[in-house]
Each structure stands twice: as C-alpha cells, then as structure tokens.
Amino acid sequence: MNSPFSTEISRHPLADFGWDDDxxxxxxxxxxxxxxxxxxxxxxxxxxDLVTPEGPVRADTEFVTPHDPLRVVCTGDWAVxxxxxxxxxxxxxxxxxxxxxxRSTSSKRSEGQILAxxxxxxxxxxxxxxxxDLGRIERFLALAWESGAQPVVVLTKADLVPDAAxxxxxxxxxxxAAPGVQVLAVSAEQGHGIDVLGALLDGxxxxxxxxxxxxxxxxxxxxxxxVMDVQAVRDVDGxxxxxxxxxxxxxxxxxxxxIDTPGLRGVGLFDAEAGVGQVFSEIxxxxxxxxxxxxxxxxxxGCAVLAALDDGTLPPRRLDSxxxxxxxxxxxxxxxxxxxxxxxxxxxxxRGAEGRAAMEAKRxxxx
Ligand code: GDP
Ligand code: ZN
Numbered sequence: 174m175n176s177p178f179s180t181e182i183s184r185h186p187l188a189d190f191g192w193d194d195d196x197x198x199x200x201x202x203x204x205x206x207x208x209x210x211x212x213x214x215x216x217x218x219x220x221x222d223l224v225t226p227e228g229p230v231r232a233d234t235e236f237v238t239p240h241d242p243l244r245v246v247c248t249g250d251w252a253v254x255x256x257x258x259x260x261x262x263x264x265x266x267x268x269x270x271x272x273x274x275x276r277s278t279s280s281k282r283s284e285g286q287i288l289a290x291x292x293x294x295x296x297x298x299x300x301x302x303x304x305x306d307l308g309r310i311e312r313f314l315a316l317a318w319e320s321g322a323q324p325v326v327v328l329t330k331a332d333l334v335p336d337a338a339x340x341x342x343x344x345x346x347x348x349x350a351a352p353g354v355q356v357l358a359v360s361a362e363q364g365h366g367i368d369v370l371g372a373l374l375d376g377x378x379x380x381x382x383x384x385x386x387x388x389x390x391x392x393x394x395x396x397x398x399x400v401m402d403v404q405a406v407r408d409v410d411g412x413x414x415x416x417x418x419x420x421x422x423x424x425x426x427x428x429x430x431x432i433d434t435p436g437l438r439g440v441g442l443f444d445a446e447a448g449v450g451q452v453f454s455e456i457x458x459x460x461x462x463x464x465x466x467x468x469x470x471x472x473x474x475g476c477a478v479l480a481a482l483d484d485g486t487l488p489p490r491r492l493d494s495x496x497x498x499x500x501x502x503x504x505x506x507x508x509x510x511x512x513x514x515x516x517x518x519x520x521x522x523x524r525g526a527e528g529r530a531a532m533e534a535k536r537x538x539x540x
Contacts, residue, residue: 249290272321293376319448329387361394371427
C-alpha cells in the first residue's frame with residue numbers, strides 16, 4: 174500500500190536527522206545488544222549531546238576520545254549509546270564514517286582536527302555582491318571533495334545583480350571552475366532559488382564560505398524564518414519535548430539536516446591532494462595524454478596540457494590555480510612532515526637518554 178499513512182508509520186524517528194537503511198544495517202549488531210543509535214550534535218568537556226529515538230541525550234565520550242585527533246567522536250557521527258537507565262550513559266563507539274571534514278590545526282600541532290562527520294552535501298556560499306574569486310571557490314571545492322561530500326556552489330545575493338543575463342554569465346563562469354558541480358544563483362532576501370536548493374539537500378549538509386557570503390541568511394531561509402538562533406529539537410518522541418541541544422544540527426523542513434559548527438566556516442586545506450585533483454578533473458584527464466607519465470606540464474615534449482593551453486581549450490587561469498593549490502597543499506604536507514620528524518627525533522633522544530641511564534644504573538649495580 175502506498176498511502177501516506179503507512180509511510181508515516183514506518184518512518185524511523187531519526188530519519189529527519191539523516192538515519193537511513195545503510196546506517197540501520199551498520200547499526201544492527203549493536204541494536205541486537207540493546208544499544209541505541211544517536212546522532213552527535215556537539216562534543217564538549219568530555220561529554221556530548223545526541224539525538225536518539227528517545228529524544229535528546231547527554232552522554233560521556235570517554236570511550237571515543239583516542240589520542241589520534243581524527244578518531245575523536247565529532248558532530249555528525251552516529252554513536253552507539255547505552256540504553257536508557259545507565260548513569261552516566263556512554264558513547265561506546267560510533268559507526269564508520271562515510272565522509273569527514275578535517276582541518277589543519279594551528280602551528281603547534283602536526284595533526285588535523287576532525288570538524289564534522291557524515292556530511293553528504295557541502296554548500297559553498299559565494300556572494301554575488303563582490304567580484305567573483307574563482308581561485309577561492311576552487312579552494313573550497315577541493316576541501317569539499319576531499320571530505321567525500323558532494324559540493325554545490327550557491328551564488329548568493331542574486332538580487333544585487335542588475336539582470337538575468339549577467340547572472341547567467343556569472344553562473345557559467347563559476348561552472349568552468351567547478352566540473353561535476355551544480356551551480357545555483359539564489360536570493361535569500363527575495364526567496365529566489367531557495368526551494369531548488371532545499372530540494373537538493375537531502376541527508377546532511379554543511380555551509381562553507383567566507384564571512385559575509387550570506388551563510389546565516391541562507392540557513393535561515395532554508396530553515397524557514399529565523400530558526401537559526403532559536404532552533405528547538407524536533408518532536409522526535411511526539412511529547413513536545415523541546416531543547417536547544419540541536420543548535421549545531423538543524424532539521425530542514427524539506428528533509429535532512431544542516432550542520433553548523435563554528436570551526437567549519439573558516440576551514441582551510443588539509444592533505445587535500447585528491448580533492449584538488451577532483452576540482453581540476455579536466456586537467457588531470459588531459460595529463461593522461463601526456464607523453465611522460467610524470468610530466469610537469471612545463472616544457473615537456475608531447476604535453477597534452479600545454480597543447481590544450483595553446484589551442485585555447487584550457488584557460489591559463491585554471492592551470493595557474495591548479496598549480497597554486499597543489500603547492501599550497503604540498504607546503505602544508507611538508508610542514509606536517511617536518512613537525513612529525515621533529516617529534517620523532519625528540520622521542521628517540523628521550524629513549525636514548527633513558528637507555529643510557531638504564532645502562533649506567535646496571536653498571537652501578539654490577540660495579
Ligand atoms: P555570513 O557571514 O556568511 O553568515 O553572511 P550573512 O548571512 O551574515 O550575510 C552577510 C550580509 O549579506 C548581511 O548584511 C545580509 O543581510 C546580506 N545578505 C545575505 N543574503 C542576502 C541576499 O540574498 N540579498 C542581499 N541583498 N543581501 C543579503
Ligand atoms: Zn604534460
């Protein structure tokens with residue numbers, strides 16, 4: 174039967190938060206042991222807020238705070254939580270991540286930091302009120318691809334563009350910088366294009382983009398009215414329980430959730446070589462045709478990339494931008510490696526000193 178009522182009844186209470194058949198299958202062994210699933214909203218001070226089929230739950234994260242910062246439980250994770258009755262309740266583990274947003278940490282740390290997990294769509298907001306910076310868009314795209322999420326570029330404030338033809342031009346400019354990516358022009362102010370974007374965003378989404386790009390305004394438009402500041406948890410148990418715990422995980426009226434964590438907004442590249450490759454997929458495809466497989470596309474004979482530059486099919490700006498992002502990423506990787514090497518040297522030195530001390534102690538005892 175296809176009545177709307179039967180689908181209502183079979184709908185999982187966490188469906189609005191991104192739960193689907195694949196998550197259910199991954200969770201099945203834990204369900205058999207009596208654990209409940211929970212989507213992590215935020216993590217702080219050794220605990221986290223979760224949404225579960227019973228409603229919001231606060232749980233201890235002691236078991237999911239390993240040394241490797243990339244494996245620490247984070248917003249968007251699907252947690253395996255103790256059943257009701259435990260005090261405190263613990264997050265026992267979390268389901269393998271589909272995607273993850275990682276940022277490079279400040280200069281003191283060599284590792285990346287996990288910002289959000291299981292994001293399906295990365296919405297890159299770009300303001301049409303300023304001159305388009307395609308290089309910046311490409312950098313956000315690299316970051317998005319690297320995470321495993323599908324990017325979409327949203328050109329905001331379209332109401333400030335004088336006419337539709339100009340908007341169409343701007344959209345097609347951005348399309349040349351974003352192969353495989355949908356580019357939309359919207360106006361949150363006038364409500365244009367918001368429905369199209371909303372329809373696209375099933376599952377879990379994040380908003381990326383520069384400050385002032387219009388992300389908060391866009392979020393409010395997607396959520397309907399100014400829910401951004403006052404979002405209460407959806408009635409997952411039908412009892413009208415309200416809380417502000419889902420501030421970082423907002424349910425969209427069109428289905429799906431929006432993750433909004435402060436760190437994500439200004440995130441930089443981290444180990445994003447694969448992501449960069451995907452942004453410049455046409456260049457990587459051309460490179461397959463170069464005579465030398467390690468061609469640097471500088472002055473090599475039989476270089477398909479230079480040939481495409483010559484015949485005008487590849488804009489020079491794209492190649493420059495590709496090189497710039499690769500260099501940036503390599504610099505970051507080299508810095509990380511240097512720091513890792515430094516740490517290793519310290520460890521070996523310490524071990525050496527300990528070893529010598531042990532030897533001397535032994536000699537002391539013997540002598
Ligand atoms: P955020 O920093 O990316 O969150 O950007 P905001 O959402 O705070 O928006 C920055 C500025 O752009 C604010 O002054 C908004 O009022 C303005 N803005 C956002 N969306 C639109 C729009 O669709 N049209 C116009 N004209 N202005 C907008
Ligand atoms: Zn080449």
